[in-house]
Amino acid sequence: MSKILIRGAKVLGGEPQDVLIDGRTIAEVGVGLGAEGAEVVEAEGKVLLPGLVDLHTHLREPGREDSETVLTGTRAAAAGGYTAVFAMANTFPVADTAGVVEQVYRLGQEHGYCDVQPIGAVTVGLEGKKLAELGAMHESAAGVTVFSDDGKCVDDAVIMRRALEYVKAFGGVVAQHAQEPRLTEGAQMNEGIVSAELGLGGWPAVAEESIIARDVLLAEHVSSRVHICHLSTAGSVEIVRWAKSRGIDVTAEVTPHHLLLTDELVRTYDPVYKVNPPLRTERDVMALREALADGTIDIVATDHAPHPHEDKDCEWAAAAMGMVGLETALSVVQQTMVETGLLDWAGVADRMSFKPALIGRAAGHGRPVSAGEPANLTLLDTAYRGPVDPAGFASRSRNTPYEGRELPGRVTHTWLRGKATLVDGKLA
Missing domain, CATH: 3.20.20.140 (Metal-dependent hydrolases)
Structure with a gap:
């Protein structure tokens, strides 16, 4: 699996940091991390959470x-x-x-x-x-x-x-x-x-x-x-x-x-x-x-x-x-x-x-966003606001009570052990 650099994300809502994923794990968390050979995900202003x-x-x-x-x-x-x-x-x-x-x-x-x-x-x-x-x-x-x-x-x-x-x-x-x-x-x-x-x-x-x-x-x-x-x-x-x-x-x-x-x-x-x-x-x-x-x-x-x-x-x-x-x-x-x-x-x-x-007792999940931990991560655009449209749901069913209601936030990326399952709001 290739390296992924999540650049400038607010980890748990804190100060912006870079998170480098190498294979299935988080390799490094810090500021100004190198991106050589890595796929870069620009995450400025977004919040990074554990999966x-x-x-x-x-x-x-x-x-x-x-x-x-x-x-x-x-x-x-x-x-x-x-x-x-x-x-x-x-x-x-x-x-x-x-x-x-x-x-x-x-x-x-x-x-x-x-x-x-x-x-x-x-x-x-x-x-x-x-x-x-x-x-x-x-x-x-x-x-x-x-x-x-x-x-x-x-x-x-x-x-x-x-x-x-x-x-x-x-x-x-x-x-x-x-x-x-x-x-x-x-x-x-x-x-x-x-x-x-x-x-x-x-x-x-x-x-x-x-x-x-x-x-x-x-x-x-x-x-x-x-x-x-x-x-x-x-x-x-x-x-x-x-x-x-x-x-x-x-x-x-x-x-x-x-x-x-x-x-x-x-x-x-x-x-x-x-x-x-x-x-x-x-x-x-x-x-x-x-x-x-x-x-x-x-x-x-x-x-x-x-x-x-x-x-x-x-x-x-x-x-x-x-x-x-x-x-x-x-x-x-x-x-x-x-x-x-x-x-x-x-x-x-x-x-x-x-x-x-x-x-x-979900092994490997609910772990800190830190080096050496499994790369189970969620990136959220907190500035987004928009109406809920169940026609775009991935679920087979559409019985949502929020249809047409404006809600904040949109998940843009999800990674399961370093593998992207959601990229730019679209399923991988």
Whole structure:
């Protein structure tokens, strides 16, 4: 592989520096580096970050290739600045065996746009009744360390306790979709003033908060790790903050859409805003931003949930839940966290690269931009502003809530171990 010199980039938003890539690694970081024999990327005014890591992506393959495939999903990831994604287990068949997780893992290796780390199901078939082959999935070629029934809650406390105990043996983590099913039967949107006015079934905050409270106590009881998926309420923030103050080994994520959008958008009855957990209130949004800034919420995860046109372009009640997010996540974080002064770019690198890689044990990712480290890098033009056009997405699906909305920032380059996967905003 040839040498690449990234010239004049603001590394983690700091002073301009040059970064020399030699093969798969960063050879040197400094000012005025020589460029002999190297391809030069002029990066003046742009921000250079470590490659982003998404702990919560739905790639849909196997079984729902009409929504997304490992190829199209990882191309979308590269376009969004990601060099590693964790693929959720709710595929068809469910990723609850070594064979299925190895299939997903190898597809990621073959396509080469970003590393794909499969997440294994906690229970067989996501049915919540019997533990899946957690040990076999961990010992497989995929080396699974994160387990989740995302899309469904592990609502049985005994099953959740057993899962937490099991993963301790190899340092794994259970990622919980916190949703008490009996409190959300028929729920269509956040329970509150808007749901009452629209006549849509309400999704109460307590359905999320009660499961989080139970699970942090279980994690404390068995001395294990628990991760909270797509935390969405101010009450959930307070529970996680309390748990951390007790020394409980809990981490939590927030999605970009929960940092920006509110349930007021549901007044349009546009199913593009239908998502699980639902869009909450402005108060919740502000609490989530503050929690991400102060570290109560550890990371940003996209919950990239692609759906074909026919599953979203229908009446609200029949529409599927979920939004695509890989290609817009960094822009939303720039608008909600950086431009508001809540985070600097070093903080963004921490929440979108360093910590998700640490939680998921993503080897070679979430590393400093320094000599000797793998050349997993993202270059962002922060001065760019423009409307979101889903027609240009690399994802197979177009169910974005940001169509036509002006967002800041554009990823121009992504490198995976020194190999360009995105060049001048176009997939390599």
